[in-house]
Amino acid sequence: MAKTTIDTAALHSALDAARQERGLSWRALAGEIGVSPSLLSRLGNGLKPDTDGFATIVAWLKLPAEQFFDRDGGDNGADTREPDLMAQLAPLLRARKDLSETDIKYLEQVIGLAVGHARAQG
Template sequence: MARTRVNVSALYAALDAAKNERQLSWRQLAAEVGVSPSTMTRMANGNRPDVDAFAALVRWLGMPAETFMVDPDGAEESTQPAEPELMAQLAPLLRARSDLGAEDVKYLEEVIGAAVRRFASDREARSR
């Protein structure tokens, strides 16, 4: 039987993107989610969160848990979430690409994040 595991780097990347988008610190994110700050530190070091923390984190992201699951062969199982934050969804994809360096990913996250904020601002202005 296949043993599915949490893709910690993808989860951490999604959290990092959402944290940056919302302009939170890791401590603020942890408080908002309801997990300890040490959970974030452990994940930064590649360790999996406990099941309760994992559930809280994916719920906070608005993404299904399956998005962050991998099987032993490394194939990711994914289903499309209803409407997760765009940067939370894109960050793991950008960071997984072997043709992008860390600076490239950071730049793309900043550019896309700026565009997302602009679009949201424009939508808000139109709805007034």
């Protein structure tokens, strides 16, 4: 049976990128997120966060928790295909407050055409 765990390296990397972008120390980042500095230190050392800590971090990052899942073991018949790109992008585009419905539809069309072109080339 496949086991799903948290990819601590990916989570720590996303936090580090956000930290650097804001020019914060790890301690200041922890304060902004609302978690203890030791939680971020443990992540940096490859240790798993507690459930509440993980939920708080991914909510603060505004990224889907699944982005930080690492599925291990055999597929046991599980579907290993990548999710459809447009299915992933649509909620992200619609969550943007700075885009109108017209903007969203236009971006969906442009991205759809680009993906179709890339698939035809590859």
